[in-house]
Amino acid sequence: MSQRVSKEELRQRAEAWIEAGKMVAGPVRVKAGTVLYAPLPTADALLLDGWIRPANSIKEFVFPRHEVLYGYSVGAAGITLHETEPEPREQVIVGAHPCDAAALPILDKLFNWDYRDDFYNRRREATTVVTLACAVHDEECFCTSVGLGPAAERGSDVMLFDARDGAYEVRCLTEKGAALWGSDVERAPANKPMEAAGPERRFEPAEVAAFAKEHFEDPFWHEHALACLGCGACAYTCPVCHCFDIVDEGNARCGVRARNWDACQFALFTAHASGHNPRPAQGARQRQRIYHKFLMYPEKFGEILCTGCGNCARICPVGLGVLPVVKEICHAESV
Amino acid sequence: MSALNGFEPKIVAYVCNWCTYLGADLAGTARLEYPANVRIIRLPCTGRIDTNLVVKALEIGADAVLVSGCHPGDCHYSAGNYHARRRWILFRELLEVVGFDTRRLHFTWISAAEGRKFQQVITEITEQTRALGPYRPYESPALPPREDGAARPAGVLEKNFEESRRELREAARRLLEEGRVKVVIGYGARGPVFITKPEETGRLEWNANCLGNLTVYLKRPEVRALGAAAVVVKGCDERALVVLEKESQLRRDELQVIGLACEGLGQAKCEACETHRPSFADITIGNTAAQGATAAARYAELERFLERPREERLAYWTAEFDRCLKCYACRQVCPMCYCERCLADKNRPQAIDTSTHRKGNFAWQLSRAIHLAGRCVGCDECTRACPAGIDLRLLNLSLARAAEIQFDYRAGMDPAREPVVGAYSLQDKEEFIR
Numbered sequence: 001m002s003q004r005v006s007k008e009e010l011r012q013r014a015e016a017w018i019e020a021g022k023m024v025a026g027p028v029r030v031k032a033g034t035v036l037y038a039p040l041p042t043a044d045a046l047l048l049d050g051w052i053r054p055a056n057s058i059k060e061f062v063f064p065r066h067e068v069l070y071g072y073s074v075g076a077a078g079i080t081l082h083e084t085e086p087e088p089r090e091q092v093i094v095g096a097h098p099c100d101a102a103a104l105p106i107l108d109k110l111f112n113w114d115y116r117d118d119f120y121n122r123r124r125e126a127t128t129v130v131t132l133a134c135a136v137h138d139e140e141c142f143c144t145s146v147g148l149g150p151a152a153e154r155g156s157d158v159m160l161f162d163a164r165d166g167a168y169e170v171r172c173l174t175e176k177g178a179a180l181w182g183s184d185v186e187r188a189p190a191n192k193p194m195e196a197a198g199p200e201r202r203f204e205p206a207e208v209a210a211f212a213k214e215h216f217e218d219p220f221w222h223e224h225a226l227a228c229l230g231c232g233a234c235a236y237t238c239p240v241c242h243c244f245d246i247v248d249e250g251n252a253r254c255g256v257r258a259r260n261w262d263a264c265q266f267a268l269f270t271a272h273a274s275g276h277n278p279r280p281a282q283g284a285r286q287r288q289r290i291y292h293k294f295l296m297y298p299e300k301f302g303e304i305l306c307t308g309c310g311n312c313a314r315i316c317p318v319g320l321g322v323l324p325v326v327k328e329i330c331h332a333e334s335v
Numbered sequence: 336m337s338a339l340n341g342f343e344p345k346i347v348a349y350v351c352n353w354c355t356y357l358g359a360d361l362a363g364t365a366r367l368e369y370p371a372n373v374r375i376i377r378l379p380c381t382g383r384i385d386t387n388l389v390v391k392a393l394e395i396g397a398d399a400v401l402v403s404g405c406h407p408g409d410c411h412y413s414a415g416n417y418h419a420r421r422r423w424i425l426f427r428e429l430l431e432v433v434g435f436d437t438r439r440l441h442f443t444w445i446s447a448a449e450g451r452k453f454q455q456v457i458t459e460i461t462e463q464t465r466a467l468g469p470y471r472p473y474e475s476p477a478l479p480p481r482e483d484g485a486a487r488p489a490g491v492l493e494k495n496f497e498e499s500r501r502e503l504r505e506a507a508r509r510l511l512e513e514g515r516v517k518v519v520i521g522y523g524a525r526g527p528v529f530i531t532k533p534e535e536t537g538r539l540e541w542n543a544n545c546l547g548n549l550t551v552y553l554k555r556p557e558v559r560a561l562g563a564a565a566v567v568v569k570g571c572d573e574r575a576l577v578v579l580e581k582e583s584q585l586r587r588d589e590l591q592v593i594g595l596a597c598e599g600l601g602q603a604k605c606e607a608c609e610t611h612r613p614s615f616a617d618i619t620i621g622n623t624a625a626q627g628a629t630a631a632a633r634y635a636e637l638e639r640f641l642e643r644p645r646e647e648r649l650a651y652w653t654a655e656f657d658r659c660l661k662c663y664a665c666r667q668v669c670p671m672c673y674c675e676r677c678l679a680d681k682n683r684p685q686a687i688d689t690s691t692h693r694k695g696n697f698a699w700q701l702s703r704a705i706h707l708a709g710r711c712v713g714c715d716e717c718t719r720a721c722p723a724g725i726d727l728r729l730l731n732l733s734l735a736r737a738a739e740i741q742f743d744y745r746a747g748m749d750p751a752r753e754p755v756v757g758a759y760s761l762q763d764k765e766e767f768i769r
Contacts, residue, residue, distance in 0.1 A: 030658065034724030055722045056660075065660060066690040226557055227527040231664035233722050247689055260689050263662065268680050281557055317668050317720035318547060319526025 014043035026095040057239035073254040099309035101155035103239035131156035140310030150198040203330040208294040222283035232263030234312035344398040344464035354405035361450030370461040382415025399464040406444040417759035428737035434649030499621035500541040508536040517562030550575040565591035570610030574712035574747025575670040596621035656696040658723035665717035708734040709755030712747040
């Protein structure tokens with residue numbers, strides 16, 4: 001038997017979490033035409049409907065775009081390293097999309113496969129995700145093509161389903177979620193009629209992988225990358241793209257070592273100090289993005305590095321993105 | 336006084352090797368006393384001072400910055416100080432709009448013979464800065480976000496594009512068939528398309544979603560490799576070609592330009608558009624009765640913004656820049672950002688912090704804006720491309736307005752005019768250099 005919560009009650013809960021000192025983030029209309037996941041100053045800012053999905057993703061709450069790893073200072077006694085980051089605050093992400101929540105278990109694998117990344121893990125452990133199942137989608141959405149859907153539960157701690165009467169059906173999926181909500185973990189399977197129809201299946205990921213495997217040198221990559229201008233908007237708004245760069249900032253006496261997001265579409269990403277660049281043209285960089293998502297990551301971790309959110313295509317200033325490219329691949333394959 | 340509040344301002348002075356540095360030397364040898372608060376950094380010429388250095392000094396602990404060089408007419412390299420003067424005129428305007436406290440910025444001309452002037456300037460700046468108190472970078476009071484009104488409806492214009500679209504496809508087909516070009520860069524169903532065969536010209540589109548400025552592709556090596564190009568432009572995009580040609584980035588005679596008359600595509604820029612009909616294109620398609628906007632309409636939103644107090648302006652930009660992801664979409668879509676290696680990508684040493692902390696974002700955003708001063712043609716592609724919705728348009732407008740008011744110059748409007756940055760005039764007027 002699932003519980004119900006009205007939109008007003010959800011806001012009250014969010015307000016209570018904020019008052020309890022938690023960092024509460026959710027979709028916010030930062031200005032006309034721009035909805036982003038952002039920390040909520042008050043629960044009033046929480047935007048529950050009237051949009052498809054935010055232009056960023058929730059990854060920045062577990063993997064910030066700029067994160068100080070440690071500080072250094074040089075004194076008479078030599079070099080001292082010091083921790084700069086206190087234990088992360090408890091955080092609740094409310095109103096996440098299933099395609100955002102599903103990104104977290106994917107990122108978990110990446111940040112723990114050969115090395116346990118404490119910076120990521122600490123934030124991840126402090127995070128509870130309250131997901132809002134999708135009631136609407138647009139032509140860029142393709143979660144169903146990558147094995148997810150508008151009510152996919154993966155990565156969520158609590159799931160809310162729009163009952164279309166101003167209230168949500170609540171399902172607590174994990175201990176963490178149950179603790180946040182103050183109820184028990186739901187064991188019964190989801191009530192199917194609550195699910196909205198997701199976007200229709202647009203392509204078969206195995207076909208993309210098969211094409212990629214056989215067509216490394218195919219002119220296709222070069223042709224479709226002609227339009228690509230080489231910005232990082234696709235990677236930075238992607239829920240699962242996770243590349244980073246390590247930088248030192250400071251002077252001879254003190255400073256910090258930090259990690260910042262980086263993106264494979266930048267020419268500088270693979271540029272060697274010698275001047276050689278193993279991915280010399282945009283075609284090679286676009287190919288890399290599709291390879292990583294549909295071939296390399298699945299080979300290593302057994303799943304696709306894409307949750308079908310469609311942000312890349314929605315945000316790309318020149319109309320590229322995962323879906324337009326893989327549709328072309330699959331179309332070409334079937335012909 | 337300083338002993339009472341314990342505050343001793345730090346003044347960073349970027350000075351020219353040939354004049355002010357020697358002026359400081361003279362002050363020393365003449366035993367003229369001046370406050371020890373100044374840290375002098377000697378540079379070959381004021382013309383070599385990157386505006387980023389001014390911002391950087393404030394960020395790393397300076398309370399005021401002085402830039403000082405040779406009197407007009409005295410430059411060791413004949414014109415470095417004239418170039419510097421132009422840049423500072425524009426840079427100060429930018430800082431005004433962003434809400435910096437320009438009382439902390441000082442510009443002077445001090446010759447090698449003016450030891451006493453150096454003494455006076457340093458003494459006055461130190462006293463003024465002491466009165467202002469310590470500089471606190473980008474501290475912002477919490478403010479409600481700026482009212483933007485309703486979002487503009489995208490692509491809902493009920494206009495008839497059909498006839499022009501047909502003509503466009505026909506013109507492109509002819510160019511390819513006659514072998515005058517190897518590729519037509521135009522708009523397709525989703526974004527830019529590169530048509531190389533006459534039979535593919537049916538993929539060319541012209542509708543309310545044709546927002547991009549395709550001139551950005553003319554500099555891309557992959558596109559250049561395709562051979563002689565024709566590019567499809569709207570009146571607003573076409574202005575970029577004028578600037579690119581002036582900056583020796585393209586040869587107009589090697590390029591075919593297909594211009595589209597445009598009544599506006601529902602964007603902010605369209606409301607004040609003066610170039611509904613391209614004026615330099617080789618082929619112009621369509622016609623429009625739309626009229627140019629008045630000069631008042633051009634900067635109306637900026638004028639409204641400037642009515643806000645300085646602190647509020649700074650708070651606004653702090654909130655805007657805080658959202659910057661450094662995805663560099665703004666740079667990549669810009670036809671004017673054609674440097675093979677951007678200042679932001681110079682990492683030996685790092686010229687601009689790659690981090691997206693406040694300091695790094697201000698450094699990037701201010702550098703981007705000032706590098707486009709007098710060059711930005713207002714196509715607004717940066718604003719459209721920004722995933723974080725940062726109002727780059729307003730920053731660009733501030734510099735466009737400065738170039739127009741101060742130098743009667745508008746980028747891309749008149750092929751006969753010399754570019755505003757990279758040129759100078761002995762008559763350039765300002766009131767802030769002592």
